[in-house]
Every structure is written in C-alpha cells, then in structure tokens.
Amino acid sequence: MRIRTENLGGATAWILHRPHPSIQGLTRQLSVIGLQVREAWPELPAEALNADFIFYDADTGHNEQFPWNAGHSPMPMIALIGSEVPGRLKWAMDMGAHAQLLKPVSDKGVYAALLVARSNFDQVKASSALIADLERRLSARQTIVQAVMISMMKGKTEAEAYDLLRQVAMAWQVTIETAAERIVANHSTERGAQNGRRIDIA
Numbered sequence: 001m002r003i004r005t006e007n008l009g010g011a012t013a014w015i016l017h018r019p020h021p022s023i024q025g026l027t028r029q030l031s032v033i034g035l036q037v038r039e040a041w042p043e044l045p046a047e048a049l050n051a052d053f054i055f056y057d058a059d060t061g062h063n064e065q066f067p068w069n070a071g072h073s074p075m076p077m078i079a080l081i082g083s084e085v086p087g088r089l090k091w092a093m094d095m096g097a098h099a100q101l102l103k104p105v106s107d108k109g110v111y112a113a114l115l116v117a118r119s120n121f122d123q124v125k126a127s128s129a130l131i132a133d134l135e136r137r138l139s140a141r142q143t144i145v146q147a148v149m150i151s152m153m154k155g156k157t158e159a160e161a162y163d164l165l166r167q168v169a170m171a172w173q174v175t176i177e178t179a180a181e182r183i184v185a186n187h188s189t190e191r192g193a194q195n196g197r198r199i200d201i202a
Contacts, residue, residue, distance in 0.1 A: 026055065147179070
C-alpha cells in the first residue's frame with residue numbers, strides 16, 4: 001500500500017463530535033499539522049462536503065448526521081472510538097471508516113491516521129473505478145453479442161454478422177460498441193412497433 005506523505009497544511013478537517021475534553025488533543029494536533037479545523041454537532045453542514053477529512057464520533061453518531069449514504073463519503077473518514085461495543089464498531093465501519101483513533105485522543109497518532117485514511121480512501125476510489133470499468137466492458141460485450149444475434153436471426157453466419165457490425169461501425173464512424181448499442185436499440189423499437197400493430201389488428 002503506497003501512502004502519499006506530502007504536506008497536509010491547508011487541508012480542511014471537520015470534527016463531528018459534541019464538545020468534549022476527549023477530543024481537545026485532536027483539535028490541537030490537527031492545528032499543529034497545519035489543517036484548518038472546523039467542528040460541528042449534531043450534524044454536518046452542507047459546506048462540509050468540501051472537506052478533505054471528516055472525523056466522526058463512533059459512540060453516539062448515526063446515519064442522519066451525514067449528507068451522503070453510508071459508505072459513500074466523498075472524502076476520507078476517521079472514526080473516533082471510545083466504546084468497543086460490537087454494534088457501535090459495526091456502525092462505524094458501515095459508515096466507511098478509512099482509519100480510526102481511540103478516545104481520548106492524544107497528540108500521537110493523528111498524522112498517521114490522516115495518511116492511512118487518505119491512502120485507504122484512494123484505494124477504495126480506484127477499486128470502484130475499476131469495477132465500474134469492468135461492468136461497462138461486460139455490458140458492451142453483451143450488447144455486441146446481441147447485435148450479432150440480431151444479424152444471425154436474419155440469415156447471417158456468425159462471421160458475417162461480426163463483419164457486418166464492423167462495417168456498420170466504420171460507416172457510422174463510431175466504435176463497435178456504439179454501433180451495437182444502436183442496432184440493439186433499433187431492433188427493440190422495431191419489435192415494439194410490430195407488437196403494437198399486432199394488437200391493433202387483433
């Protein structure tokens with residue numbers, strides 16, 4: 001796991017925690033590192049969407065405090081944990097904790113938590129992008145197969161159908177995937193119109 005270690009100075013961190021002595025060390029250390037610290041309770045304001053980091057209370061927090069769905073934060077999340085009750089720990093993980101700090105927070109461990117959280121967040125984003133790309137490719141392949149099958153239903157061999165698809169893509173000056181999407185869409189429209197006519201005739 002590669003961790004980016006460039007200067008964090010100027011970054012913004014929001015602390016979603018009720019005012020309490022247990023987080024004074026966190027506020028102090030974040031300022032020493034050079035982050036701009038903002039505090040909120042009981043929920044995050046809209047401006048927190050632009051934050052670089054979110055620290056949140058795992059002991060009394062709940063889903064409604066966040067303006068996004070659980071596990072889909074737009075920035076690294078760091079759980080502040082004081083209780084090891086299984087239910088609270090599960091909720092903290094479900095919210096998408098990329099790192100954690102134990103309360104009361106001391107001056108130690110804050111910088112490491114920031115770096116680990118950001119690295120884990122970057123990995124999650126990269127994995128999500130890869131999965132989305134694989135899903136797009138799979139969908140495109142399935143559409144190509146559908147387009148080929150449409151041509152085969154009209155009497156073409158498999159080789160002829162693939163060749164026709166390539167020729168159509170070149171003629172339309174689009175990718176094979178886009179050509180396949182159009183062919184499948186046109187076929188669906190034609191079938192819909194034919195079904196409509198059958199209903200009218202009946």
